[in-house]
Amino acid sequence: DIQMTQSPSSLSASVGDRVTITCRASQGISNYLAWYQQKPGKVPKLLIYAASTLRSGVPSRFSGSGSGTDFTLTISSLQPEDVATYYCQKYNGAPRTFGQGTKVDIK
Amino acid sequence: EVQLVESGGNLIQPGGSLRLSCAASGFTFSSYSMNWVRQAPGKGLEWLSYISSTGNTRYYADSVKGRFTISRDNVKNSLFLQMNSLRDEDTAVYYCARDWSVVADTPFDYWGQGTLVTVSS
Numbered sequence: 535d536i537q538m539t540q541s542p543s544s545l546s547a548s549v550g551d552r553v554t555i556t557c558r559a560s561q562g563i564s565n566y567l568a569w570y571q572q573k574p575g576k577v578p579k580l581l582i583y584a585a586s587t588l589r590s591g592v593p594s595r596f597s598g599s600g601s602g603t604d605f606t607l608t609i610s611s612l613q614p615e616d617v618a619t620y621y622c623q624k625y626n627g628a629p630r631t632f633g634q635g636t637k638v639d640i641k
Numbered sequence: 642e643v644q645l646v647e648s649g650g651n652l653i654q655p656g657g658s659l660r661l662s663c664a665a666s667g668f669t670f671s672s673y674s675m676n677w678v679r680q681a682p683g684k685g686l687e688w689l690s691y692i693s694s695t696g697n698t699r700y701y702a703d704s705v706k707g708r709f710t711i712s713r714d715n716v717k718n719s720l721f722l723q724m725n726s727l728r729d730e731d732t733a734v735y736y737c738a739r740d741w742s743v744v745a746d747t748p749f750d751y752w753g754q755g756t757l758v759t760v761s762s
Contacts, residue, residue: 570686580748580750583747627746628691629700634685635685
């Protein structure tokens with residue numbers, strides 16, 4: 535099975551900072567990569583799919599890139615409402631594995 | 642409005658069985674593949690199982706294969722997860738989640754609020 539590895543597991547940044555989270559697949563998955571945001575006590579929310587396509591309604595400060603095995607989620611200017619745990623997920627075939635998550639908070 | 646409402650979570654002893662349900666509304670349930678995902682307390686998301694729109698194709702994570710069974714009733718717009726031989730490590734909030742599109746291989750666009758399963762003696 536393909537493993538999904540995120541880094542870092544947590545980070546603390548200041549409001550306005552650029553934040554980057556990486557996700558690595560143990561085998562190539564083309565662009566079948568999604569990013570989800572889960573705020574504390576809430577249900578996960580789909581942010582990005584096909585590695586770089588922003589879901590409608592998601593703020594443009596979020597962006598995704600990558601293909602094959604290496605992917606990145608970037609928040610261009612961190613806002614207080616972005617405090618959350620972010621998960622990558624491969625969604626081609628099964629298992630539809632999630633990364634272990636990256637917890638983002640404000641310094 | 643798309644709604645997914647899970648039910649059936651409970652406190653259950655190790656070795657016991659439980660059946661979770663997910664009631665869907667606001668969309669043509671029979672057209673969409675569905676999934677179960679769980680989250681243990683303070684832990685990350687774990688995909689458990691997938692079922693195609695017709696129910697003909699089912700996939701399972703290794704952690705639940707042979708113990709859990711996914712099914713659906715397209716007349717009653719409901720998704721189910723039959724959980725047998727429950728273990729302490731199955732304690733989690735269980736979510737149902739919809740595939741984004743009717744085509745294959747899409748992420749999850751709608752999630753239920755989850756139902757808590759606690760396995761403990």
